[in-house]
Amino acid sequence: MTVDLDKRLRPGRDYYLALGLEGSANKLGVGIIRHGVGEPGPHNSAQVLSNVRDTYITPPGEGFLPRDTARHHRHWVVRIIKRALADAGVCGRDLDCICFTQGPGMGAPLQSVVIAARTLAQLWNLPLVGVNHCVGHIEMGREITGAQNPVVLYVSGGNTQIIAYSRQRYRIFGETLDIAIGNCLDRFARVLKISNDPAPGYNIEQMAKKGRHLVELPYTVKGMDISMSGILQYVDVLAKDMFSSTPKKNKNLVDQESGELITPEDLCFSLQESLYSMLVEITERAMAHVQSNQVLIVGGVGSNERLQEMMELMVNDRKNGSIHATDERFCIDNGIMIAHAGLLSYRMGQTKELKDTVCTQRFRTDEVWVNWRDD
Amino acid sequence: MTDRVVQLVEDILPGIPLQVVSQGAEAVVFRTGVHPYTAHPSLTNPNQFIIKYRPSKKYRHPKIDASITKSRTAGEVKFMHRLAKAGINAPNVVSADFKRGLIWMEHLGEVLPSGEVSSFKNHLWSVERTRSPDECVSEDIQRICEQVGQLIGQLHHNDMIHGDLTSSNIVLQKKVPYLIDFGLSSYSGLAEDKAVDLYVLERAIQSTHSMYAYKYNQWLLKGYEAAYGTNKQNRRKYVEVMGKLEDVRQRGRKRSMLG
Amino acid sequence: MASTALSYQLEINVPFESAKQATIACNTLSPDPILKKDELTVDYTTSGSNLICLFQGVSDRVIRVAISNVLDNLKTIVECIDEFEGKEDHIFSK
Numbered sequence: 001m002t003v004d005l006d007k008r009l010r011p012g013r014d015y016y017l018a019l020g021l022e023g024s025a026n027k028l029g030v031g032i033i034r035h036g037v038g039e040p041g042p043h044n045s046a047q048v049l050s051n052v053r054d055t056y057i058t059p060p061g062e063g064f065l066p067r068d069t070a071r072h073h074r075h076w077v078v079r080i081i082k083r084a085l086a087d088a089g090v091c092g093r094d095l096d097c098i099c100f101t102q103g104p105g106m107g108a109p110l111q112s113v114v115i116a117a118r119t120l121a122q123l124w125n126l127p128l129v130g131v132n133h134c135v136g137h138i139e140m141g142r143e144i145t146g147a148q149n150p151v152v153l154y155v156s157g158g159n160t161q162i163i164a165y166s167r168q169r170y171r172i173f174g175e176t177l178d179i180a181i182g183n184c185l186d187r188f189a190r191v192l193k194i195s196n197d198p199a200p201g202y203n204i205e206q207m208a209k210k211g212r213h214l215v216e217l218p219y220t221v222k223g224m225d226i227s228m229s230g231i232l233q234y235v236d237v238l239a240k241d242m243f244s245s246t247p248k249k250n251k252n253l254v255d256q257e258s259g260e261l262i263t264p265e266d267l268c269f270s271l272q273e274s275l276y277s278m279l280v281e282i283t284e285r286a287m288a289h290v291q292s293n294q295v296l297i298v299g300g301v302g303s304n305e306r307l308q309e310m311m312e313l314m315v316n317d318r319k320n321g322s323i324h325a326t327d328e329r330f331c332i333d334n335g336i337m338i339a340h341a342g343l344l345s346y347r348m349g350q351t352k353e354l355k356d357t358v359c360t361q362r363f364r365t366d367e368v369w370v371n372w373r374d375d
Numbered sequence: 376m377t378d379r380v381v382q383l384v385e386d387i388l389p390g391i392p393l394q395v396v397s398q399g400a401e402a403v404v405f406r407t408g409v410h411p412y413t414a415h416p417s418l419t420n421p422n423q424f425i426i427k428y429r430p431s432k433k434y435r436h437p438k439i440d441a442s443i444t445k446s447r448t449a450g451e452v453k454f455m456h457r458l459a460k461a462g463i464n465a466p467n468v469v470s471a472d473f474k475r476g477l478i479w480m481e482h483l484g485e486v487l488p489s490g491e492v493s494s495f496k497n498h499l500w501s502v503e504r505t506r507s508p509d510e511c512v513s514e515d516i517q518r519i520c521e522q523v524g525q526l527i528g529q530l531h532h533n534d535m536i537h538g539d540l541t542s543s544n545i546v547l548q549k550k551v552p553y554l555i556d557f558g559l560s561s562y563s564g565l566a567e568d569k570a571v572d573l574y575v576l577e578r579a580i581q582s583t584h585s586m587y588a589y590k591y592n593q594w595l596l597k598g599y600e601a602a603y604g605t606n607k608q609n610r611r612k613y614v615e616v617m618g619k620l621e622d623v624r625q626r627g628r629k630r631s632m633l634g
Numbered sequence: 635m636a637s638t639a640l641s642y643q644l645e646i647n648v649p650f651e652s653a654k655q656a657t658i659a660c661n662t663l664s665p666d667p668i669l670k671k672d673e674l675t676v677d678y679t680t681s682g683s684n685l686i687c688l689f690q691g692v693s694d695r696v697i698r699v700a701i702s703n704v705l706d707n708l709k710t711i712v713e714c715i716d717e718f719e720g721k722e723d724h725i726f727s728k
Binding site for chain 1: 658659661662663664665666667706707709710711713714715717718719721722723724725726727728
Binding site: 164167173177214222225273274276286289290314317318 | 379380397398399400401430432433434435436438439442443496538539540541543559571575578579581582583585586
């Protein structure tokens, strides 16, 4: 059985174009993608015609709230769509469909963007395609890196999952038992008053490079699942004592060997070392379990260089191991991945009536029928 | 399998013939014909032994690495000792070196026609691959599933938590299941911890054996229940774990997944 | 369907340039469900080139919150219409 992806090809054309809209968290993204007719693959790769993004950035110590994030998206969405169309040099009539993130994500921001998608689809008489955000990351990652059938580590603000494909589903093998990795980093940054510009995780990474002493933090791996709330609680206490007048009273704030005081940089360093060790460990567990030797890292935290470096060290010790990661254009939330995964769905006939375009905050990766793959 | 890891073990154990059986996530497992201190071991299989080696992980900070290697190796050996005392099917420990992450133990299982170890996973996969759908849910498979459930029930009855239950961490010897891999094990009498242990297995079955997961999980739980017997107090414990299991499942489904 | 408990009512009438625009707005707003149906209902209909939003709630407070949300969405819809209607063939400049 092979999948026929060309049932919807317009007469007289040998390609498809899709516009994708993403706004499930604090990034608003719009992208336009082009697929050539026929089976996708290295010889027939998708073309990114435009990929525009605007991030809602909050002051240090503050997270992004759904209402304010939705306001940001509403404020920018039409302008970003116009810019994406302009960058691509494409007009509405050339598009095959409009794809939007249907979930998972924050309710209000998702809803603010689907309003634009519905209006535009009616104005230009185009079908709508609802896309699972996580599947968007996975398909874009596969497309960009050429990884055929990898174990996927999906790490972002709201997600921490180990995923592998089997029988037309992306199945979740492991995940966080409490909070997501990005959420953990964001909250850690808030405790230490680290700037949110351009992103808390990025700033933690820069500070970690200056860290010298390792503070041992709780390390919780359960099978292929992990737990991170313990680390956060532990760091909360440390940070409070660190900013007090007598930090030396807490013996955990003094490095055992050198007697030096633990700095915020040391904490960033320790946090990264512990968290990423846990992530790499469960990834390796999943690889051993499904007997795969490829890893694909997707999601915003996937752009962290230390995580990529550790993953590479792990993979190098496995037979024929290979690691695949994308740069920040694709691993940070964006519209192009929604366009790409949406266009695959569209080509398989998965479009939505307006009444079925309601967004959902909870939308598990394994709910999606991946009928464009049949391996 | 990288030569680096094999080289490391050969340096620690010079002159011991080693054959790689599998590379798990955190350990490499070797087969050997040599027993470290006797020619007449009191084991079911007196001619073959398993050496499990936890190599240092280059990706981990040395401090984290040393602490994990030592605590998991020691934890695993102590757990296996407790299992032996409780009479729960698992390999016997022969010898260990905690700091270097080395455990010498009893050899269990056979080699399947596919050349793979007779783990519960490989057994199910080989049946799924080579037999008819009916045979995938045969009485024989049902019996194995129920025995696996019973084994886990015994474990939990002793307030022991495996911590990493998957179909790869159960080995079949003449189609009788044995538990292996106790690096993430712990001790707890809490129904919550037992429920998480079961939930991890349930999810592993769903993702690894999707086609027949519903049946397999049903049988596993049937065996699990049987292990608690009919004693009133034990029944109460069983009911409590099942209640928690439902809570844990709900949590899994409801966990908000913000993009 | 008006329920006796939903005793507070408000109707807003939004004029568009054409019946088509009003229908698009109505279709765009209609799918999203109201979470607490026993506290609030919102019905969207059109009449000629007007969009009619009927709010019925248990208090004026819940109606106020709902209206604010609808107005926010209407802003996006109107902006979309202004920028994109009839421009299927238009290549936007950078």
